[in-house]
Amino acid sequence: MRLFAAVIGFVCFAAVTQAASTQSDFDAALAGALAAEKDAGALKNQWTTTEQALAAAKKAAAAGDFDAAVKQAKLAEALAKASIAQAKEQDTAWKAGVIH
Amino acid sequence: MLRVIAVLIAALFFAGARPAAAADAVNPDADFKAFRDYFTKKFPKVPLNDFVNGPYSMDAGLRKQWEAIEDFPPYDFAVDRGKDMFATPFKNGKTYGDCFPNKGIGVRQDYPYFDLKTGEVITLELALNRCRETNGEAPYSYLKDEMASLTAYMAFTSRGKPFDIKIPNDPRARVAYENGAKYFYSQRGQLNFSCASCHVQSAGEHIRTEVLAPALGILAAMPIYRSEWGGMGTISRRFVTCNSQVRGVPLEPQDENYRDVEYYLSYMANGLPISGPGARP
Amino acid sequence: MASTIRVRAIASGDVTEVQALVQHPMDSGFVKDAQGNLIPPHHIEVVDFQHAGKTVFTALWGPAVAKDPYIKFSFKGGQKGDDISVSWVDNKGDSDSLTAKIS
Amino acid sequence: MPKQNRPDRTRRLILQSALAGLVTGCGLAWWPKGARAADAALWPKDAFTQKTEADAIKALYGKAADASDQVKLDAPEIAENGAVVPIAVSSALPNVTSISIMVSENPFPLAASYKIPPGTSAMVANRLKMAKTSKVVALVESDGKIYSATKEVKVTVGGCGG
Numbered sequence: 001m002r003l004f005a006a007v008i009g010f011v012c013f014a015a016v017t018q019a020a021s022t023q024s025d026f027d028a029a030l031a032g033a034l035a036a037e038k039d040a041g042a043l044k045n046q047w048t049t050t051e052q053a054l055a056a057a058k059k060a061a062a063a064g065d066f067d068a069a070v071k072q073a074k075l076a077e078a079l080a081k082a083s084i085a086q087a088k089e090q091d092t093a094w095k096a097g098v099i100h
Numbered sequence: 101m102l103r104v105i106a107v108l109i110a111a112l113f114f115a116g117a118r119p120a121a122a123a124d125a126v127n128p129d130a131d132f133k134a135f136r137d138y139f140t141k142k143f144p145k146v147p148l149n150d151f152v153n154g155p156y157s158m159d160a161g162l163r164k165q166w167e168a169i170e171d172f173p174p175y176d177f178a179v180d181r182g183k184d185m186f187a188t189p190f191k192n193g194k195t196y197g198d199c200f201p202n203k204g205i206g207v208r209q210d211y212p213y214f215d216l217k218t219g220e221v222i223t224l225e226l227a228l229n230r231c232r233e234t235n236g237e238a239p240y241s242y243l244k245d246e247m248a249s250l251t252a253y254m255a256f257t258s259r260g261k262p263f264d265i266k267i268p269n270d271p272r273a274r275v276a277y278e279n280g281a282k283y284f285y286s287q288r289g290q291l292n293f294s295c296a297s298c299h300v301q302s303a304g305e306h307i308r309t310e311v312l313a314p315a316l317g318i319l320a321a322m323p324i325y326r327s328e329w330g331g332m333g334t335i336s337r338r339f340v341t342c343n344s345q346v347r348g349v350p351l352e353p354q355d356e357n358y359r360d361v362e363y364y365l366s367y368m369a370n371g372l373p374i375s376g377p378g379a380r381p
Numbered sequence: 382m383a384s385t386i387r388v389r390a391i392a393s394g395d396v397t398e399v400q401a402l403v404q405h406p407m408d409s410g411f412v413k414d415a416q417g418n419l420i421p422p423h424h425i426e427v428v429d430f431q432h433a434g435k436t437v438f439t440a441l442w443g444p445a446v447a448k449d450p451y452i453k454f455s456f457k458g459g460q461k462g463d464d465i466s467v468s469w470v471d472n473k474g475d476s477d478s479l480t481a482k483i484s
Numbered sequence: 485m486p487k488q489n490r491p492d493r494t495r496r497l498i499l500q501s502a503l504a505g506l507v508t509g510c511g512l513a514w515w516p517k518g519a520r521a522a523d524a525a526l527w528p529k530d531a532f533t534q535k536t537e538a539d540a541i542k543a544l545y546g547k548a549a550d551a552s553d554q555v556k557l558d559a560p561e562i563a564e565n566g567a568v569v570p571i572a573v574s575s576a577l578p579n580v581t582s583i584s585i586m587v588s589e590n591p592f593p594l595a596a597s598y599k600i601p602p603g604t605s606a607m608v609a610n611r612l613k614m615a616k617t618s619k620v621v622a623l624v625e626s627d628g629k630i631y632s633a634t635k636e637v638k639v640t641v642g643g644c645g646g
Contacts, residue, residue, distance in 0.1 A: 044357065046349035047290045079290065090286040097285040097296050098131070099138045165560050168570035168609070172402045174449040176387055184383065310564070327565035330448050381564035396605070409613060411591060426527035437604050439522075443532040445587055445595035445613045447568045453609040454598070468521040478521055 021070040026061050029073035033057070036080035045087035050079040126278040128267050128367060135368045139316040143304060152320035152375040154313035158304045162311060166379060175252055175325040175377040178332050182253025185246065190235040196250065199231035208251075208258035209374050212363045213266065214273040221276050221359040224251055225334055229354075242353035243340065248323040248332035248377075255322065255376030263320065263374065265367040280364030283357045284315075289348030295361070298342075310381055317369045319362065321378030328381060335362055386479040390465045397459030397483055399430060399438070401467055402451050409444040425450065428469040432459055432483075459483050532594050537586050537621060540594040544584060545630050549623055552577070552631035557622040559635050563614060566639040572609035573633075577626035580606035584625075589618030614639045 021029075033054060040046045057072035139151060143158060150157040156166045186196050186204065197203030201210075211224040222230075228250050229239035240246045267273050287294045299315035306312075322335045333341075336353035339361065343350040351357055385404040390397055403425065410422030428440040437456040459465065461483055468478035534540035541549055558572040573583050583606065584597040595612045606624065614620075614637060622633045 044351055044355070045288060048344060048347045048349055049290045051349060083290075086287065086292065090288070094282050094285040094287075094294070097287075097294060097300075098126075098281065099134045099300065100130075161560055161562055162564050165564050165570050168572075169451075169568065169611070171453070172387070172389065172400045172451050174402065174451075176402065177404050177449070180383065327568040330567060407613075411615075426524055427522040429522040436599075436601060438601070439526065439599040440610075441527055441532075441597040441599070443592055443595055445590050445592065447611040447613050451609075451611045453572075453607075454604060455607060456604040458603055470522040470524045472524075474524070476521060 021066040023061070023066060026057070026066050026069045026073060029070045029077070030054075030057060030061075033073045033077035033080060036077045036084065040080045040083045040087070043084060043087040045083050047079055047083045050076050050083060053079060126274075126281050128274075128277055131281070132368060132370065135316065138300070139303070139314055143314070149373055151314055152317040152369075152372050154318060154321060154378075154380065155311035157314075159311045162381070169379050173325065173377075173379050175323075175332060175379060178249045178252040178323070178325070178377060179256045181246075182249035182251070182256075185250055186253060190232070190237050192235050194235045196228065196231055199227065199234065204254055205257045206261060208255045208376070209261040209263050210265075212359060212366060214268055214270070214276060214363070216268060216270060216273075219272045220356070221280075221363045223335070223354065223359050223362050224254060225336055226354050226359065242336035243334055244329075244332050244337060247336075248334050251323045251334055252332065252377040255374055258374045259376075260373045262371045263366055263369045265363070265370055267367060276360045277364055277367065279357065280360035280362070283361040284364055289343065289346030291346040293346040295342060313380075315365065315368070317372040319365055320369055320372055321375045321380070323376060324378040324380045326380045332377070384479050385477045386467050386469070388465060388467055388479060388481040390459065390481060390483040392459050392461045392463075392483050395457050396455050397432075397457075397465075398453070398455040399465060400451070400453045401428075401430075402449060403428070403469060403477075404449055405469075405471065407442075407444065407446055407448045407450060411444075423471065423473060425469045425471045428452065428467065430454075431466040432456065432463060528597065531597070532592055534592065534594065537588045537593040537619075540586060540592070541623065541630070544594065544597060545623075545625065547630060549621075549630040549632040552624075552633065555622050555624045555631050555633035557620065557633040557635050558609075559620050559637050562638045562640075566614040566616070568611050569614050569637060569639075570609065570611050571620060571622075572607070573622040573624070574605075574607035575624045575626065575631070577606065577624055577631060579627045580624055582623075582625040583608050584623040585610070585612065586621040586623065587612060587614050587618050588621065590615050593621075 033050075037046060037050055037054065040050070053072050053076035057069045057076060060066075060072060061069035140146075140148065143151075146157045153166075156163045189195050197205070201207055208224060211227065212221045214220075215222045225242050225247055228247065229242070232239055240250075267277055284295045287297065296315065298312050299318060302312050303314035304311060319335060322338065323332050324338075325332050329337075336358065339358045340350040340353060387402040388399065389401075390399045405425055406423055407425065408420045408423040410419065412420050414420050422444050424444045424446065425442050428442065429436055430438040438454045440452055442450065463483045464480050465483055466478065466480045468476065470476040528544060531540050531544035534543050538548070554575055554577045556574045558574075560569065563569040571585060573585060575583070580600050582597060582599050585595050586593040587595050590613070596610055598608050600606060606626075617636070617638045617640075619634050620637050624631045
């Protein structure tokens with residue numbers, strides 16, 4: 001649980017960082033996000049919010065707004081990583097919730 | 101941002117609200133007893149067999165509206181359609197009944213079962229589509245429409261029969277059961293809720309006007325006509341909806357994990373009567 | 382095609398209780414589809430119930446009647462075995478009818 | 485009240501539905517000679533398209549309604565879902581010729597109106613959609629006068645959403 005809270009904290013942090021960006025910044029950010037989301041998919045633990053951020057990133061990039069696109073792609077990557085951390089934590093932590 | 105913080109708070113809240121924990125291996129018999137004890141102690145006024153009526157077993161105002169709707173329930177159309185479908189042969193002359201014990205009548209309570217030949221959990225919905233494919237027909241969507249009509253009819257012919265789910269003495273069956281329990285208790289989605297967060301720890305509590313259904317017997321009323329959906333939905337639809345509501349990307353209907361969680365929940369409901377099809381808010 | 386109408390009419394003494402359920406979308410005209418376009422209103426306007434050649438009940442419905450609408454009423458004079466006829470017409474001119482026996 | 489146990493209820497449901505099957509099974513596809521089919525011309529379009537309850541009552545009856553404890557309105561305190569709210573109206577008033585139901589906060593308040601010929605009981609049950617928390621008004625026409633009863637029904641899951 002603590003680990004998970006820390007990851008969530010990271011998501012908060014990641015969401016507020018941003019800088020002026022280009023197409024190649026976006027390509028790199030998107031590649032990172034897609035790789036993380038693919039890993040989450042292998043664990044069958046994707047989040048709908050990751051998918052939404054990815055869609056928003058692509059939409060912003062298509063409109064030429066690379067600042068927004070990079071920001072959304074980074075958010076997607078952070079969310080995907082949080083979902084991976086959740087899956088890994090729950091792999092054993094679920095037992096704590098079982099009714100005994 | 102606010103959303104993320106809300107999730108953090110929710111996560112901490114649920115960490116504190118869990119029942120007493122123990123990390124022992126899964127034991128179906130002990131699980132069954134503990135699960136039942138938990139709900140009967142939490143809701144001492146609800147008769148055991150009434151748990152299959154979900155939210156209506158624990159809220160008088162909702163129950164009255166439900167009884168008014170049960171006077172002439174909207175799922176009647178699905179039951180009749182399912183009956184017609186059962187009576188209509190496939191192109192090869194076979195029928196649904198040919199794929200099931202007792203021609204498919206009054207057998208709902210035996211599903212899902214663990215198939216020792218293929219080493220997997222077979223749900224009623226999966227069995228129906230496999231029946232179609234075996235007979236050269238295209239499978240149906242698992243979520244509603246035809247599939248819900250078929251299961252509505254099969255549940256209707258099984259009303260009152262107690263769930264009779266068996267875990268054969270085979271390590272693969274044990275693995276499927278444990279995987280089902282794992283899926284049920286694992287927190288998922290950005291909201292970081294497990295199935296149990298809502299239907300065990302918070303069962304009986306209100307979310308807006310809805311009352312969260314207790315996990316005990318929750319599948320007995322399936323398929324259901326949900327006012328929120330404006331139509332029928334299957335067990336597959338229920339699982340898919342649950343996952344999206346906590347902001348998790350749902351799995352494919354009849355994914356192994358969904359079948360295993362259905363196996364786990366149905367085993368927990370052993371002895372409780374089939375009440376489907378049902379009507380829900 | 383199966384009828385869109387279900388009727389259950391039960392005589393008890395000299396009173397017959399009638400319940401009916403009609404399969405109909407009853408689109409209000411205020412709900413949007415997946416593409417964000419308003420779904421135009423599509424609802425039953427009139428339901429007529431007849432017994433022994435006489436209208437015993439008329440329902441006039443707006444778009445605020447729930448999907449797959451339900452109605453219950455009762456009238457005097459029906460006997461077990463009598464016919465009860467139901468017919469509806471909607472705002473697009475679609476209609477259906479059914480005659481059932483009082484039980 | 486919720487004391488029924490499931491087996492009893494189950495039997496009741498099976499019985500009812502078997503009966504329904506019987507009744508509809510006996511249903512005939514033909515329409516009896518001489519019987520009129522539902523006539524769309526009966527639909528009071530003007531009343532159903534008024535935006536306020538007062539205007540709808542006026543369009544429907546040409547006069548205002550008086551509150552009366554002789555009108556019984558059965559509606560839930562809290563609707564389980566605004567898409568399907570069971571509402572019943574009955575009255576012991578004499579010579580009732582119609583019953584109507586308004587949902588004040590709906591875009592068009594008039595939801596349903598029922599004609600009650602002589603010999604038909606002054607009782608109706610139906611299921612309505614409610615967009616949000618609203619007053620529900622039952623109107624009963626008796627001896628040419630209009631009587632009403634009002635109840636507030638809370639809705640948090642509106643019947644207008646998808």
